[in-house]
Amino acid sequence: MEERKFEQLLLSVQKPGRYSGGEDGSIIKDKENKIRFAMCFPDTYEIGMSHLGVKILYSLLNSREDVWCERVYAPWIDFEEVMIKNNIPLFALESRDELKKFDIIGFSILYEMCFTNILNILKLSNIPLLSKERTSLSPLVVAGGPCTCNSEPMADFIDLFMIGEGEEVINELIDLYKESKKSNLSKEEFLIKAAKIEGIYVPSLYEAEYNENGTVKRYIPKNGAPKTVKKRIIKNMDESYYPKKFVVPYTEIVHDRAVEEIFRGCIRGCRFCQAGFIYRPVREKSIDTVLEQSKALCESTGYEEMSLLSLSTSDYSNIECMLEKLLEYTDKNQISLSLPSLRIDNFSKELVEKVSTVRKTGLTFAPEAGTQRLRNVINKNINEEEIFKACKTAFGQGYLNVKLYFMLGLPFETDEDIIGIAKLGEEILNLYYKNENRPKGKSPSITISVSCFIPKPFTPFQFHPQNTEAELIRKQELLVKSVKSKKINVKWHDSSTSFLEAIFAKGDRRLGKVILNAFNHGAKMDSWGECFNKEIWLNAFKEENINPDFYAYREIDYNEVLPWDVIDIGVKKEFLISENEKAKQALTTKNCKEKCSDCGALCYKSGICLNKRTKSNT
Amino acid sequence: MVEITDIRIIYKKLGKMKFVSHLDMNRFFTRMLRKTKLPIWYTEGFNKRVYVNFALPLSLGYESLYEVMDFRITQNTELSVIEEKLKEVLPESIVLIKAVYPKMKSKEIASAVYNIKFYDVNLTESIKKLLEQEQLLTLKKTKKGIKEIDLKPNILKYEVNKENGNTVLMLKLPAGNTLNINPSLITDIILKECADGSNNDICYSVTRTVLLNEKDEVFI
Numbered sequence: 001m002e003e004r005k006f007e008q009l010l011l012s013v014q015k016p017g018r019y020s021g022g023e024d025g026s027i028i029k030d031k032e033n034k035i036r037f038a039m040c041f042p043d044t045y046e047i048g049m050s051h052l053g054v055k056i057l058y059s060l061l062n063s064r065e066d067v068w069c070e071r072v073y074a075p076w077i078d079f080e081e082v083m084i085k086n087n088i089p090l091f092a093l094e095s096r097d098e099l100k101k102f103d104i105i106g107f108s109i110l111y112e113m114c115f116t117n118i119l120n121i122l123k124l125s126n127i128p129l130l131s132k133e134r135t136s137l138s139p140l141v142v143a144g145g146p147c148t149c150n151s152e153p154m155a156d157f158i159d160l161f162m163i164g165e166g167e168e169v170i171n172e173l174i175d176l177y178k179e180s181k182k183s184n185l186s187k188e189e190f191l192i193k194a195a196k197i198e199g200i201y202v203p204s205l206y207e208a209e210y211n212e213n214g215t216v217k218r219y220i221p222k223n224g225a226p227k228t229v230k231k232r233i234i235k236n237m238d239e240s241y242y243p244k245k246f247v248v249p250y251t252e253i254v255h256d257r258a259v260e261e262i263f264r265g266c267i268r269g270c271r272f273c274q275a276g277f278i279y280r281p282v283r284e285k286s287i288d289t290v291l292e293q294s295k296a297l298c299e300s301t302g303y304e305e306m307s308l309l310s311l312s313t314s315d316y317s318n319i320e321c322m323l324e325k326l327l328e329y330t331d332k333n334q335i336s337l338s339l340p341s342l343r344i345d346n347f348s349k350e351l352v353e354k355v356s357t358v359r360k361t362g363l364t365f366a367p368e369a370g371t372q373r374l375r376n377v378i379n380k381n382i383n384e385e386e387i388f389k390a391c392k393t394a395f396g397q398g399y400l401n402v403k404l405y406f407m408l409g410l411p412f413e414t415d416e417d418i419i420g421i422a423k424l425g426e427e428i429l430n431l432y433y434k435n436e437n438r439p440k441g442k443s444p445s446i447t448i449s450v451s452c453f454i455p456k457p458f459t460p461f462q463f464h465p466q467n468t469e470a471e472l473i474r475k476q477e478l479l480v481k482s483v484k485s486k487k488i489n490v491k492w493h494d495s496s497t498s499f500l501e502a503i504f505a506k507g508d509r510r511l512g513k514v515i516l517n518a519f520n521h522g523a524k525m526d527s528w529g530e531c532f533n534k535e536i537w538l539n540a541f542k543e544e545n546i547n548p549d550f551y552a553y554r555e556i557d558y559n560e561v562l563p564w565d566v567i568d569i570g571v572k573k574e575f576l577i578s579e580n581e582k583a584k585q586a587l588t589t590k591n592c593k594e595k596c597s598d599c600g601a602l603c604y605k606s607g608i609c610l611n612k613r614t615k616s617n618t
Numbered sequence: 619m620v621e622i623t624d625i626r627i628i629y630k631k632l633g634k635m636k637f638v639s640h641l642d643m644n645r646f647f648t649r650m651l652r653k654t655k656l657p658i659w660y661t662e663g664f665n666k667r668v669y670v671n672f673a674l675p676l677s678l679g680y681e682s683l684y685e686v687m688d689f690r691i692t693q694n695t696e697l698s699v700i701e702e703k704l705k706e707v708l709p710e711s712i713v714l715i716k717a718v719y720p721k722m723k724s725k726e727i728a729s730a731v732y733n734i735k736f737y738d739v740n741l742t743e744s745i746k747k748l749l750e751q752e753q754l755l756t757l758k759k760t761k762k763g764i765k766e767i768d769l770k771p772n773i774l775k776y777e778v779n780k781e782n783g784n785t786v787l788m789l790k791l792p793a794g795n796t797l798n799i800n801p802s803l804i805t806d807i808i809l810k811e812c813a814d815g816s817n818n819d820i821c822y823s824v825t826r827t828v829l830l831n832e833k834d835e836v837f838i
C-alpha cells in the first residue's frame with residue numbers, strides 16, 4: 001500500500017502513534033541475511049510497550065548481528081476494522097512488513113485472557129491458526145511468559161514454548177533455527193531437535209491420554225522429547241543481559257519510565273501466588289549492577305522517571321543502602337524514583353520522606369485476607385500491628401488515602417474472614433482520626449479492592465476449586481453490607497472473567513477447540529470490559545461439548561496427573577502438597593531468608609538457596 | 619544567582635513525527651533536552667519539570683517546515699553548542715534548522731502558511747472555482763458552541779497549482795491567539811464539494827511552511 005494512503009488511514013483512527021513506529025530507540029536494520037523475529041505482545045501498544053520482559057528480549061535479540069527483532073501489538077478494534085476493509089495485513093512496527101515474511105513469530109503470554117488476541121494476530125496476518133496447518137519451517141510460532149507454565153490450552157496453536165526465563169534459551173533457539181534453515185530442515189525435523197534444548201516444550205511431540213472421568217491419564221513423549229521440560233533460569237543476575245536503551249514511545253503508555261529489575265523471585269511463598277513459586281529461587285542483582293544499569297538507561301532514554309521492579313521490593317537484601325546510592329544519582333539528575341510494593345515499616349523516616357516526595361499518591365497494602373487466621377492459611381506474613389504501624393507513619397506524613405487489596409473465595413475462607421475485611425478497614429480509619437497531626441479539614445479515604453481468588457498451577461492452592469459465581473457474589477454482598485463507614489470504598493473486579501481465567505489456567509489441550517470456537521464467534525480483547533462477551537465463551541463450551549465446571553470447580557486429588565506435570569519448575573509437587581496441608585491447619589512457613597523449606601528450587605544451585613543458614617528439618 | 623537565558627529553536631517536523639500530537643511533543647522534547655545534558659532550566663515548585671513552550675500548536679497529521687519551540691538554560695552556552703548537542707539526540711524526523719535568541723513574542727504570530735497537496739490532478743480547476751466564490755460558509759466549533767462562519771475573508775492569500783500530477787494549494791490563514799483558522803476547515807469543504815462524492819478517498823497531506831507576524835515577517 002502506498003505510504004500516503006496508509007498514513008491517511010492511520011489518521012482516521014484513535015491514537016495513530018500506536019501503529020506508526022519510528023520511536024526513539026526502535027531498531028532498524030538491513031533485512032539481508034537476518035533471522036527475522038516478530039516479537040508480539042497480544043494486547044494493545046500501551047500495555048505491551050510497558051512490559052519489561054519484551055524490552056529485554058527485544059534488545060537482546062537485536063544485539064545479535066544475525067537477527068532483526070521487531071515489535072507487533074494487537075491493533076485496537078477501530079484500526080482492525082480499517083485493516084480488514086483495506087486489505088492491510090498486520091505488520092511489524094519497524095519495517096511495516098507483514099508477519100508472513102518473518103522467520104519466527106514470538107508471543108509473550110502474560111495472562112489467559114489474551115489467548116484470542118494471539119489467534120487474532122495470526123489471522124490478521126493470514127497465517128493459519130493451527131500449528132499442524134503451518135507446514136513449513138517459517139513462520140515458526142513460539143511463545144513464552146509466565147502463562148506458559150501451563151501451556152496446554154494453547155498447544156494446538158503454538159509450535160513451541162520457552163519455559164521460564166528467556167534470555168538464554170532464545171539465543172539457543174535462534175542458533176538452531178539458523179542452522180536448520182541453512183540445511184533446509186523440515187519443520188518437524190527442526191522441532192524434534194528443538195525439544196532437546198533444555199526449557200523448550202514442543203506440545204506436538206506429546207500425546208495426551210485421558211481417564212474415563214475426564215482427568216489426564218498420561219502424556220506420552222515422542223521422538224526423543226524429554227518426559228518433563230525443565231524451566232530455564234538466569235543463574236547470575238549480574239552477568240545476565242540487560243538493555244542499555246529502551247524504545248521510548250511518543251504517545252502515552254501505561255508505564256512510561258526507565259525500569260530497573262533488582263531481583264527475580266520472591267522469598268515469601270504466599271500460597272495463592274503463582275509468581276512466588278514459578279520464579280524461584282530469589283536471585284538479586286548487586287548494588288553496583290543496579291546503579292550502573294539504572295544510570296545507563298536514564299541517560300540513553302532521557303526519562304525523568306524511573307522505577308525499580310521486582311516482587312516484594314523491600315525484601316532486597318540491602319535495600320536501604322541501595323536506595324541511598326540510587327537517590328543520590330536520581331536527585332542530582334532530576335529523576336523521580338518510584339518503588340512498587342514498598343513496605344514502609346522497615347524504613348528510616350528520612351528515606352520514606354525522600355521517596356515519598358516522588359509519589360504522594362497514597363499507601364497500598366495487600367493483606368489479601370481479613371483475619372489473621374486466614375492470612376496464616378495463605379501464608380501472607382503480614383500482621384495487623386505491621387499494617388497499623390505503617391498506616392500511623394503514613395498518616396503522620398500527611399497521606400490521606402490508603403488502598404487495601406484483598407481476595408475473596410480463598411480456600412478455607414469463612415464469612416467471619418469476610419466481615420474481618422470490613423473491620424480492618426474501619427480500624428485503619430479510626431487510626432486516622434486518632435492521629436493528632438492529621439491534616440485539618442481533609443477527609444481520608446480507604447479503598448478496599450477485592451479480586452476473586454483464582455487457583456493457579458504450581459501453587460499449593462492448585463488443588464482447590466474456585467468459588468462459584470453465585471457464591472462470590474454472595475460474598476461480595478456480605479462485604480459491602482459489613483462496611484459501615486461512607487469513607488470506605490469497596491471495589492471489586494468482575495467475576496465473570498475470573499471464571500474463564502480459572503478454567504484456562506488449569507486447563508488441558510482439549511480446551512484448544514473452545515478457544516478456537518470462541519474466537520471464530522468474535523471473542524477478542526477479552527481483558528477489556530467493553531469487548532468481553534461471556535455468552536460467546538459459554539456457547540463455545542456448549543458447542544464443543546466441554547464442561548467448563550470440570551476445570552474451574554473440581555477439587556483436584558493429590559494423585560491426579562496434571563496437565564502441567566510435563567513442566568518442571570524446580571519446586572516439587574510434594575512441597576506444594578505439604579504447603580496445602582499446612583494451610584489446612586493455618587500453619588505458616590518461614591520465608592527463604594529465614595529458613596530454607598527445601599522446596600526443590602535448590603536444583604538450580606543459585607541465588608538464595610546457596611545462602612548459608614540452617615536447612616529445614618521439618 | 620544563575621543566569622537564565624531563553625533559547626528558541628526552529629525545526630522541521632516530518633515523516634512519522636506527524637503522528638505525535640502537540641501534547642506528546644512536550645514530553646518528547648523534555649526527554650530530548652535531558653539527553654543533551656545541556657544546563658536545562660526546570661520550573662520551580664513541587665513538580666519540577668523541564669520548561670518548554672511551543673509557539674503555535676500543530677495539528678496531528680500535519681508536517682511542518684517551520685516549528686518554533688522555546689526552552690531555557692541556566693549557564694551561558696554558545697548557540698552552536700546547543701545546536702550540536704540537539705542534533706546528536708534528535709531523530710531524523712525532527713530536523714533542527716537553528717537555535718536563536720528569541721526576537722519576537724509568540725503572541726505576535728499573525729498568520730501561517732500551509733501547503734496542501736492533493737494527490738489528484740483533476741482537482742485543480744474545481745478548487746479554483748470553489749475558492750473564487752464570494753462566500754465560503756462552514757460550521758466552526760468554538761468555546762460557545764457551533765457557529766456558522768464565512769471562511770472567505772479569512773483566506774489571506776491562496777494559490778492553486780498543478781505540480782507533478784498533483785494539485786497543490788497554498789493557503790495563508792490567520793494564526794495565533796486571537797484567531798486561528800485550521801486548514802482542515804477548508805480541506806473538509808474541498809473534499810466534500812470538489813471530490814464529486816464518487817472519489818471519497820482522495821489522499822492529501824498538509825505541511826505548514828512558515829509562521830508570520832502582522833508585517834508578514836518570518837516569526838523568529
Ligand code: SF4
Nearest residue numbers: 592596597599602609
Ligand atoms: S530451596 Fe529453600 S531457599 Fe531455595 S527457593 Fe526453595 S525454600 Fe527457598
